[in-house]
Structures are given as C-alpha cells and as structure tokens.
Amino acid sequence: MIPDYELTGPPHAPVLVLSNSLGTDRTMWDAQVPLLSRRFRVLRYDQRGHGRTPATVGPYDLDLLGRDVVDLLDHLDIDRAHFAGLSLGGMTGMWLAANVPDRIDRLALLCTSAALGPASAWRERAEFVRANGTAAMVEPTLKRWFTAELAADENVRAKYGAMIASCDDEGYASCCEAIATMDLERWLGRITAPTLVVAGYDDPATPPRHAEAIAGAVGGARLEVVEHAAHLASVERHEQVGRLLYEHFTGDDEPVSAAGTRTDGVLSGSGGTGSGTAVRRQVLGDAHVDRARERTTEFTAPFQDFITRYAWGELWASEEMDRPTRSCVTLAILAATGNHDEFAMHVRAARRNGVEAATIRQVLMHVAVYAGVPRANSAFAVADRILSEESGRGAARENDS
Numbered sequence: 124m125i126p127d128y129e130l131t132g133p134p135h136a137p138v139l140v141l142s143n144s145l146g147t148d149r150t151m152w153d154a155q156v157p158l159l160s161r162r163f164r165v166l167r168y169d170q171r172g173h174g175r176t177p178a179t180v181g182p183y184d185l186d187l188l189g190r191d192v193v194d195l196l197d198h199l200d201i202d203r204a205h206f207a208g209l210s211l212g213g214m215t216g217m218w219l220a221a222n223v224p225d226r227i228d229r230l231a232l233l234c235t236s237a238a239l240g241p242a243s244a245w246r247e248r249a250e251f252v253r254a255n256g257t258a259a260m261v262e263p264t265l266k267r268w269f270t271a272e273l274a275a276d277e278n279v280r281a282k283y284g285a286m287i288a289s290c291d292d293e294g295y296a297s298c299c300e301a302i303a304t305m306d307l308e309r310w311l312g313r314i315t316a317p318t319l320v321v322a323g324y325d326d327p328a329t330p331p332r333h334a335e336a337i338a339g340a341v342g343g344a345r346l347e348v349v350e351h352a353a354h355l356a357s358v359e360r361h362e363q364v365g366r367l368l369y370e371h372f373t374g375d376d377e378p379v380s381a382a383g384t385r386t387d388g389v390l391s392g393s394g395g396t397g398s399g400t401a402v403r404r405q406v407l408g409d410a411h412v413d414r415a416r417e418r419t420t421e422f423t424a425p426f427q428d429f430i431t432r433y434a435w436g437e438l439w440a441s442e443e444m445d446r447p448t449r450s451c452v453t454l455a456i457l458a459a460t461g462n463h464d465e466f467a468m469h470v471r472a473a474r475r476n477g478v479e480a481a482t483i484r485q486v487l488m489h490v491a492v493y494a495g496v497p498r499a500n501s502a503f504a505v506a507d508r509i510l511s512e513e514s515g516r517g518a519a520r521e522n523d524s
C-alpha cells in the first residue's frame with residue numbers, strides 16, 4: 124500500500140522521511156518541519172489506518188508497516204532517504220534499517236523500543252479498541268504522551284484528543300498487534316546507519332531504558348535523553364528535538380560559532396547558519412532569538428534563514444568593524460529611516476555591545492543634523508524609554524542585593 128504523504132522542502136534536497144506513532148498522524152511533526160525543510164525534502168506520511176492512510180483489516184506486523192515505506196519510496200522514485208520515527212515510527216525505522224539497509228541513510232529513533240512487552244497487553248488493547256473505539260483511548264493516552272502540566276493544557280488536549288479519536292479503530296488495533304508480535308532486538312546488531320536514539324526522561328510508555336538498550340546494541344549510536352518530556356517528546360520539547368534531528372541529519376554534530384565557541388546547537392558549517400545564530404544571540408539576546416524561532420512558520424522560515432546567514436553570519440560576524448561601531452551605524456540608519464521597532468531592538472543590542480547612553484545620544488544628534496529633526500525627535504523618545512527601562516531594572520537589582 125502507498126500511504127498518504129506530504130512533501131515539504133527543496134525538490135533536490137536529500138529526502139528525510141518522518142514516521143508517526145500509534146494514535147497520531149503526520150501533523151505530529153508540525154513543529155519540526157520548518158527547520159528540517161530548510162535542508163531536507165521532508166516526506167511525512169501517515170502510518171496505515173492513521174491520518175489519511177486508510178486501514179486494511181488486520182492484524183498487521185512490522186514487515187507490513189516497513190514495506191509501506193518501501194512502497195512509498197518506490198512510488199516517489201527515491202532510492203535512499205534519511206528516516207526519523209517516533210515510537211511505532213521508530214519501530215518501523217528499525218525494521219527498515221535492518222531489512223533494507225540500502226534504502227536508509229541516517230536514522231533517528233525517538234521514544235521507542237525494540238521489545239515492548241508483554242504481548243498480551245497489546246492484544247488486550249487491540250481487543251478493547253475494536254470493542255470501544257479509539258475515542259475511549261483519549262484520556263489514558265494523553266497521560267502517557269505528555270507530562271501532567273501539558274496534558275492539562277486545553278489546546279493540547281483538543282488537538283491530540285481529536286487526533287486519537289479520529290484514528291481508525293481497526294488501524295489502531297492492528298498496529299497494537301504489530302507491536303505485540305515485533306521482534307526487533309535480534310536485528311539491532313545489523314543496523315549500520317548512523318543512528319540517533321532519543322528518549323523522554325518522563326516517558327511512561329517507552330522509558331529511557333528502552334532507548335539505552337537500542338543505543339547499546341546499534342553500533343556507534345548516539346543516545347540523548349530529553350528532560351521534561353513524556354512519550355511525545357517531539358511535541359513537548361519540540362525545539363530541542365528539532366535541533367537534535369537537524370544536527371544528526373546534517374551531520375553537524377559540533378556546531379561552532381564565529382568566535383570558535385559552541386553555539387546553541389542549531390546548524391553550522393559552510394552553508395549553514397550556526398555562526399549566524401550564535402552572533403545573533405550575542406547581539407540580540409537569547410530571549411529575542413528564541414521568540415523569533417517560536418514564531419517562525421513554513422512561510423517565514425526562508426526569510427529567517429536568509430537574515431541569519433547574511434545579516435548575522437556575514438555582516439555582523441565580520442571582524443573588519445567592531446561591534447559597538449556597527450551598533451552606532453545601525454542605530455543611525457534605523458533612526459534616519461524611521462524604523463522604530465527595529466531601532467528599539469537595536470538600542471538594547473547597542474547596550475549589550477557596550478555602547479554608552481551618551482554615545483547613543485550623539486548618534487541621534489547626528490541623525491538630527493543629517494537626516495532631520497523630526498526623525499531624531501521620534502528616535503530620542505524611543506531610546507529614552509528603553510534606557511529608562513534598563514536603568515530601572517539596574518536600580519531594582521541594586522535594591523534586591
């Protein structure tokens with residue numbers, strides 16, 4: 124069967140397949156796609172009986188679920204792909220890497236297991252779902268997927284509750300039977316794909332010991348345990364998991380900033396944005412960069428990538444002009460062109476770069492003479508507000524100590 128799928132990213136980039144877990148659909152990867160599709164042609168599909176892929180009458184086994192991926196690759200004329208899967212998706216990934224190694228490049232196995240017994244519990248769950256439907260699985264499943272705080276969040280409950288309930292009863296039950304009969308442990312030693320294994324520290328469904336067992340048996344595997352995450356770690360710690368996947372699949376394991384220090388781990392090397400991200404963090408601060416990342420959508424991702432490379436990775440990273448001077452030039456241009464939001468952000472950046480308030484005042488006096496008093500007047504008001512906020516914070520800190 125050819126599962127329903129979605130492709131995102133540059134047409135000629137290496138393909139990265141994302142495989143979903145039991146009870147979810149391919150939208151579980153929504154948070155990672157903007158980052159991953161910068162460098163990969165992301166191929167998300169729905170497991171059999173999940174999302175838009177129809178169910179067939181079960182039981183299923185991993186052979187069947189693995190062959191669905193092979194059929195999909197054949198259908199799209201893709202010889203070889205990277206593969207990341209969570210839970211049932213990871214089990215599918217282990218089957219593929221062991222049985223069709225020539226089709227799988229690098230592998231990431233998230234919150235998964237090679238042996239998730241007892242088989243009787245999975246058969247009972249299959250029977251329960253055939254009798255009561257997937258809607259009856261919503262409450263117990265949300266408790267396994269998320270830590271208590273996130274499981275109580277109304278938006279998360281609505282989105283993931285609906286995902287579980289809309290899963291086909293027969294598809295869900297038959298995938299439980301695939302887990303009951305799987306026997307992946309004997310194949311782990313065969314896996315030669317460079318492998319990343321990720322566990323959620325608080326995962327009650329596949330606790331970290333399952334990841335440790337996989338990482339211990341797959342030669343050269345890297346193990347990462349993500350804190351404050353239950354079974355759907357890719358949702359709960361979406362940014363951290365996105366970064367781990369990006370680093371693993373790009374092969375950029377040691378991102379280094381322009382200054383030679385380790386960056387926050389996002390992208391690096393020639394053509395990457397690692398040094399740009401590090402410089403951007405140094406100048407604009409972590410809070411700003413984290414916010415910009417959070418707000419990045421599929422539509423804005425190429426623009427974010429562009430400014431990270433050129434504004435931060437090239438221009439601000441260059442040593443031909445020191446940072447305080449760059450800040451002054453930037454402030455003058457933004458004030459002269461009336462870009463007040465960007466100007467406010469760069470007043471904070473200038474202070475971070477060591478520019479004194481008196482120097483900022485001189486910059487604005489130049490703006491008054493060379494660009495006009497009204498422009499300088501507005502910029503003075505913005506700068507005054509930010510400098511006052513800053514000195515207020517300083518005074519508050521002094522009072523605290």
Ligand SMILES: O=C(O)CC1=CCC(=O)O1
Pocket residue numbers: 143144145146209210211212264267302328354
């Ligand atoms: O539903 C669960 O208990 C967790 C799980 C096992 C396989 C999978 O994909 O999710």
